Amino acid sequence: MFCRLVKFAWRSIWRNGRRTVITGLAVGMGLGSMIFYEALMQGMSEHMIQTTTESWMGDAQIHRDGFLDTKRIDLTVERPDSVLFMLGQDSTVSACTPRILSPASATSTTELKPVTLIGVDSETDPAVTMLEAAIDSGSYLSGDSTELIIGYKLADDLNAAPGDVIVITAAQADSGLSSNMFFVSGICRFGSDDLDRYSAFINLNTAGRMLGIPGSIHEIAVRFAESEMGADTTLGFWSKFSVFRNSALGWPELAPQVSTMLNMVDLGMAITAMILFALVVFGIVNSLFMSIFERMYEFGVMKAVGTRAGTINAMVILEAFWIAVISTLTGSIIGLLIIWITSRTGINFGEFDVSGVVFNKPLYPILKLSRVWIYPLFTLILTTAAGICPGIHAGRLNPAEAIRKSL
């Protein structure tokens, strides 16, 4: 009986083929756009995470407790050699690099600008950050104590070019002031205001000596074997390296604005999906009710000859199911097709900034089946469920009244 009902329902939806096609296309286009939107947001999210973690931050960082809140120069990582050794032995870590950080000022022959002075280990840094790759002109650090890399915006502000002299002044750990002269060895372009306008990079040992903390470091940036580990709060890494009065933090805690933005993107997706699915449900309910009113006589006859209300209800739900199958297939094909095309061409939105992350290249949608599958499934379930109400209505029809009204 059920197989016959399935067949009956399939044939019934094609009695008004145009309506079925239009309904299927309407729902399908909604689903297709949701799938594409999800992939586009995924692309944007990954771009934000990559820009945030790969360019400079790393997937995780280790600091002395309280350093991030106070930025006090004397709050250096406890037992840095032991920590770096442990990191080298940890299977989840693919690379790590130590840093020194301090507020400072950069003075050129014409300008003075506030900067964050960053001491970088030029040997280990390229495996963790994009500093070397971001060099736009000049060269990367070679270990010379007078080398300085600045961002292109800071270079503009200071009217500086490679080879020019810049004086960096910073407070020392013992409250003294230290001024050193550097030569601009390279100008970098990260695509982040923080790094391009407000950072100055020098060699790690030079920074240690300048700030009066030789051999000490403020931060260790860590690159994990898998980038998702940075947001995995269950990872044993966090407790393992939150020792010796140090704290290990992942990028969501280090860049809460990015994390919040990503949560907002997810929330936006959920709200959009809810609106879409509500429209889908109303559309299908409307379509099925129209179909029922057109076939009042038929339902009346079905009831008259002894079809139970539940069977009629099941048949209407099966009709909704078939429309759901058509819509889901159509929507999935539309969505995947748009993703396939745009993942090759990219979508250029021009240059814009979201939570400090600059988007200046085409965005490429990323299809993550682990996230996308939910939309076709929801469409299938909700569209089918939309048949329940019209089905109950059809099942409750009084046969005599249904036949009389349609005559």
Place this chain on the structure above:
Amino acid sequence: MVDTNVIVAEGIVKTYDDSGVPVHAVRGIDYTLTKGEFTAIIGPSGSGKTTFLNVLAGLDTPTEGKVWLSGKLISEMSGRELSDFRRDHIGFVFQAYNLFPVLTVEENVEYIMLLQGIPPAERHKRVMNSLEKVGIAEYATRLPLQLSGGQQQRVAVARAVVSRPSLVIADEPTANLDSKTSGALLDMMRKLNEETGMTFLFSTHDEIVIQRAKKIVVLRDGKLDGNTSPEKFE
């Protein structure tokens, strides 16, 4: 109740509410239909024929009165019991052919047996037998819309009798047919009545049906206005 009574109706009243105005379609009818009858309920349009048939068949509930179908009081049955009862005991033929347009002739006739859970082989045998009886077996795989009105009504009759109900109720079965087709359809139904002993109850104002009925019940303004034979009626 006596076994030979297929339908017993007592004091049937049916009043509709038409936008606040009560419409008295049936005004207190007592009626008994016995086994093997081939009876036509006649009367002018609006006399309450269809309403009366619907009440007798359990398709509609009377405002007042009681109906026993094959000895069972309809008002005591649940909706599901009534559905099952109609499925197993009553065959219907409606004036607008009433076939399911997306099902083939064979599937249409088979439908009620499908509801009854009869095995496929038995269903097929009985469907073909019924279609042969109504002279339309060669159209078994066609869709209703590929048949003429007369052929569709024959399919409807085949569907009504295939599950071997004790009663076949036909509401204006010839309303949309020409006189020649109507005559042939009625002859076929009368033959079924005589061969199987199935009880037939029609509503009609078609002369052809009236001529072939064994018994005539006249309905006027929602009341019985006589119970006679076709000869006396003429």
